[in-house]
Structures are given as structure tokens and as C-alpha cells.
Amino acid sequence: MTHSIREYIVTNNLPPFLRLHIAEELAAPPSPSLVDDTLASLATAFEVATGWPLVEESATLTESSSHRRRVKESTDDTISAPPADATRIERWRAAQLSDAISNLFAQLKTLQTALWHREAELAIGIPVSPKREEEEHLAARLEVMLRNGADAVGCCAAGLYMLDDATTELKLRAASGLPNDRFLEPARPLAGAFAELEALIGHAVVLEDASLLPHWRLPESFPAALCLPVSSPTDPLGTIWFFADSVRDFTDQEIHLAEIIAGSIAAELQREVLLAECLASKQADRQVITAVHWQHNHLPTIKPIVDGWDVAGWSASDDELASGFYDWFVPPDGSLAVAVGMSNGIGMESALNASALQASVRAHTDYAHNAANLIYRVNDSVWNASTGGHASSLFYCKATPDSGEIEYSTAGVVTAILVQKSDVELIQSDAPPLGVEPELNPPMTRARLAQGDVLLILGGPSTRPSLHLELSRQIRKNRDATAEELLDLVRSVAPQNDLALILHRRQQGEASGH
Numbered sequence: 001m002t003h004s005i006r007e008y009i010v011t012n013n014l015p016p017f018l019r020l021h022i023a024e025e026l027a028a029p030p031s032p033s034l035v036d037d038t039l040a041s042l043a044t045a046f047e048v049a050t051g052w053p054l055v056e057e058s059a060t061l062t063e064s065s066s067h068r069r070r071v072k073e074s075t076d077d078t079i080s081a082p083p084a085d086a087t088r089i090e091r092w093r094a095a096q097l098s099d100a101i102s103n104l105f106a107q108l109k110t111l112q113t114a115l116w117h118r119e120a121e122l123a124i125g126i127p128v129s130p131k132r133e134e135e136e137h138l139a140a141r142l143e144v145m146l147r148n149g150a151d152a153v154g155c156c157a158a159g160l161y162m163l164d165d166a167t168t169e170l171k172l173r174a175a176s177g178l179p180n181d182r183f184l185e186p187a188r189p190l191a192g193a194f195a196e197l198e199a200l201i202g203h204a205v206v207l208e209d210a211s212l213l214p215h216w217r218l219p220e221s222f223p224a225a226l227c228l229p230v231s232s233p234t235d236p237l238g239t240i241w242f243f244a245d246s247v248r249d250f251t252d253q254e255i256h257l258a259e260i261i262a263g264s265i266a267a268e269l270q271r272e273v274l275l276a277e278c279l280a281s282k283q284a285d286r287q288v289i290t291a292v293h294w295q296h297n298h299l300p301t302i303k304p305i306v307d308g309w310d311v312a313g314w315s316a317s318d319d320e321l322a323s324g325f326y327d328w329f330v331p332p333d334g335s336l337a338v339a340v341g342m343s344n345g346i347g348m349e350s351a352l353n354a355s356a357l358q359a360s361v362r363a364h365t366d367y368a369h370n371a372a373n374l375i376y377r378v379n380d381s382v383w384n385a386s387t388g389g390h391a392s393s394l395f396y397c398k399a400t401p402d403s404g405e406i407e408y409s410t411a412g413v414v415t416a417i418l419v420q421k422s423d424v425e426l427i428q429s430d431a432p433p434l435g436v437e438p439e440l441n442p443p444m445t446r447a448r449l450a451q452g453d454v455l456l457i458l459g460g461p462s463t464r465p466s467l468h469l470e471l472s473r474q475i476r477k478n479r480d481a482t483a484e485e486l487l488d489l490v491r492s493v494a495p496q497n498d499l500a501l502i503l504h505r506r507q508q509g510e511a512s513g514h
Contacts, residue, residue: 143176145261153261155226157243159174161173177243224246312483313340314491316497324498327339331365331369337399338397338455339395360381361378361396371396371397371407375440375442393410394410396408406455408427408444409445425447451507471494474489474490475490483503
């Protein structure tokens with residue numbers, strides 16, 4: 001940020017050996033314009049070609065706020081002696097041409113300003129990464145900066161005093177030329193530290209003879225000192241003191257240089273904060289990637305070898321944590337079981353709940369059960385394992401391979417479509433989600449699947465009847481397709497759905513994957 005230093009010599013209430021240098025913020029300079037540089041040559045060419053001179057029209061408030069200018073052909077009022085050139089074209093034609101030129105210049109000006117801003121924005125896109133030798137030596141870097149800064153302004157010592165989180169105390173964090181035991185001293189209260197209070201509001205405080213101003217409370221006993229703020233663009237961070245070993249004045253150039261040093265230290269501190277945040281973010285990203293891989297590794301990939309049945313599942317969360325799962329397995333009774341579950345919430349919380357729900361479903365299938373019993377037991381586990389607020393949805397179905405009979409039960413907001421040769425049934429639950437009530441007794445439904453019949457389970461609610469009709473129509477047209485092919489059809493018809501499972505009864509003798 002560009003500042004100009006305006007010096008105030010206090011003559012009324014304070015002695016002349018105390019000076020305050022106030023950093024006055026200057027207005028931002030206008031953007032450089034190559035477009036404006038060509039306006040004069042274009043005006044000359046326009047006049048030669050048309051016989052009418054161009055003048056710059058005063059921009060309106062809206063146009064000036066957008067950095068747009070207009071040019072127009074001169075009217076007779078602005079021409080003292082209209083040229084008598086025989087090549088002069090009609091005025092209305094010149095007006096059309098000047099309007100087109102004006103619009104073109106306005107667009108070029110807008111693009112140039114946008115490019116000017118964009119290049120500055122790209123300048124902050126450089127990667128922030130630590131050097132190996134820097135990882136443990138922020139203190140050494142700050143000490144070097146303070147020592148070099150003190151030498152540059154003709155001082156023998158310097159100290160960096162940082163505010164605490166409550167902005168009530170100042171603690172020495174880095175120093176050059178001061179005894180090391182100063183770091184052991186407790187923090188100083190900000191209240192009553194008049195020099196630092198003055199500095200923190202943006203003033204450079206120059207104490208030419210500190211012995212004459214004891215009430216300004218220098219943190220160290222030196223004959224003269226200079227105090228400046230160390231701050232980010234939004235918040236004060238602390239102060240920096242430069243101490244001299246004799247009574248002296250500080251020139252404007254030295255104060256300018258001290259401000260630059262304070263800004264460099266603030267930038268170094270902010271870089272460390274940014275670097276720590278970047279490293280923490282990268283570590284968190286790696287943990288999320290590991291969790292995503294863990295979720296995918298726990299989705300089923302090998303189909304159960306069950307004669308006459310085929311299954312396939314799909315989850316859209318390939319590179320982010322999923323809040324749902326699909327699963328299939330063969331319980332000890334020899335049936336084929338499929339499940340689709342989802343957990344409420346966002347991010348890591350819903351992903352952890354979904355993984356816990358999947359583990360609970362698998363654990364409860366190891367003993368004899370029907371579909372409603374399993375949901376009852378899973379709900380009991382979810383209820384006892386959480387403190388509330390972790391509602392989940394589950395669709396569970398068991399198929400008897402030989403007879404084609406299925407039984408299913410559901411809780412929460414999972415939708416299923418049963419597509420048979422002559423009928424289509426939309427299955428939606430009236431039961432509350434898992435984990436909402438201590439006891440859940442969902443209804444259980446039985447049906448019989450003939451060859452070619454398909455049970456499609458979708459994660460989440462679906463309220464579009466047209467979508468249900470289109471899905472059932474596509475599935476019915478392709479009853480002889482494999483489960484993977486049917487799943488591809490579902491993805492093409494309902495790409496917004498991120499979780500689906502197909503249970504397909506095929507011709508006897510055809511197992512999953514064949």
C-alpha cells in the first residue's frame with residue numbers, strides 16, 4: 001500500500017522532541033491505459049477520413065464508474081470554422097462511425113482494466129511452500145530482520161512486541177541487541193502504554209529524548225526510540241521498537257525505511273500463518289483422500305455366485321466422501337441380501353455415520369433374521385451408539401434364490417422401484433429414519449420376482465413421477481440386459497442421483513457376472 005508521510009510538529013500540548021508521523025493513505029492511481037494513448041491518433045485519422053473532428057465527451061457517472069469514455073463527432077457549436085474540404089461526408093454517417101468507435105473504445109477500456117486487475121490477482125497465486133532450512137528458524141529470520149533494520153535506521157537494538165488474542169497485553173517475541181532474559185519477562189499491559197497505543201492507530205512515534213517523556217513508558221531504557229505499528233491489512237498485530245544509544249532525531253527517510261521494515265516483518269508473520277494453514281489443509285486433504293479410498297474399498301466389488309441372480313451398484317462419490325453406501329452379501333441361511341443406506345449431515349460427519357451404518361448392517365446379518373428384524377436391530381444399535389441428531393435411512397432386501405421370493409423393509413428416505421413384466425410398483429417408506437426413536441418396527445413386504453424382474457433401489461427421496469415412469473419404461477424395455485447395463489441406463493436417465501443398486505432375477509443357470 002502506498003503512503004505519504006506527513007509530519008506533525010506538536011507545539012501546543014506536547015514538547016517538540018516528540019513527533020508523530022501519520023501515514024496518510026493515498027488514492028489508488030488510475031489504471032494505465034494504452035487505449036487512451038491511441039485516441040489522439042485515431043481522432044486525427046477520423047478527421048482526415050470524414051472531414052469531421054472528434055472530441056472527447058464527458059463521461060456520465062455510470063460510465064466513469066466503469067472506466068468508460070465516449071468520443072463523438074464535433075457539432076457545429078464546437079467547430080469555429082468548419083472545414084471546406086470537399087471530401088467531408090454527411091454528418092449522420094460520421095455520427096454512426098463515431099458511435100461505433102466510442103463503443104469499441106469503451107469495450108477495449110473495460111477489457112484492459114479487467115486484464116490489469118486479473119494480472120494483479122494472478123500475482124498472489126504463487127505456491128506457498130516451506131524450505132527445509134526454514135522450518136525451525138522463524139526466530140532466527142526475525143532476529144536478522146530486526147538487526148538489519150536497526151542498522152539501517154542508525155539504532156543499536158530493536159524489539160518486536162506482539163499483541164495477545166484479547167489485545168490487552170504486549171509480549172516480546174523477537175529482538176536484536178537486547179538481553180536474552182527479556183524473553184522471560186511477563187507481558188506488559190497495553191493499557192497505559194501510550195506510545196504503543198498511539199502507534200497501533202497508525203502513527204509512527206518518534207521519541208528524540210526519552211528521558212523527557214517518562215510517561216510514554218518505553219519498554220527498554222534507551223535515550224531515544226522509534227515505535228511503529230506491525231499490522232495486517234485488517235488487524236493490528238503488535239509494535240516494533242528501534243532503540244538508539246544516544247539522544248537523536250530520526251529523518252523522514254529513516255521513518256520511511258522503518259515502516260518498510262515493519263511491513264516486511266508483518267508479511268513474514270502472515271506468511272508463516274498462511275504456510276501453517278496450507279500445510280494443515282494439505283494434511284486434511286490427504287486424510288479425506290484416504291477416507292474416500294477406505295469407503296471405496298469397503299464397497300462390494302465381487303458379485304455373489306447365486307444361480308439366476310445378478311446385482312450391480314453405483315456411487316457417484318468417486319473423489320469425495322460419500323454419505324451413503326450400497327452393499328450385497330450372502331447371509332448364513334444362503335439367501336441373497338442387498339442394502340442401500342444413507343446418513344444425514346454433511347462432509348465427514350455423514351460419511352462416518354454411513355460407514356458405521358454399513359458395519360452395523362453387516363454385523364446383524366450374521367444370525368437368523370428377516371428384513372424387518374434386521375432394521376429393528378440396526379436402529380437399536382444406531383440409537384444406543386449416538387447422542388441424537390444422526391438420522392439415517394436404510395433399505396434392506398433378502399431374496400430366496402430358488403423360489404424368487406423377496407422380502408424387504410425400509411426406514412427413512414430411500415426410494416425403490418419394482419419393475420415386473422406386467423406391473424410397476426413405487427416403494428417409499430412411511431417409517432421414520434433410523435436413530436430417531438429407541439424402537440422402530442417397520443413393515444415388511446413380500447413379493448415374487450419372475451425371470452427378468454428388476455428391483456431398483458435409489459438413495460434419497462425421488463418426487464418426480466415422470467422420472468419413475470421413464471426409469472421403469474427403460475428397465476422394462478431391457479429386461480434381458482445385465483445388471484451393469486441396466487445400471488448404465490439408470491445413470492443416463494437420472495444423472496442427478498448419486499446412489500443406486502440393481503437386483504435382477506435372470507434365467508436359471510445364469511449367475512451374477514455372467
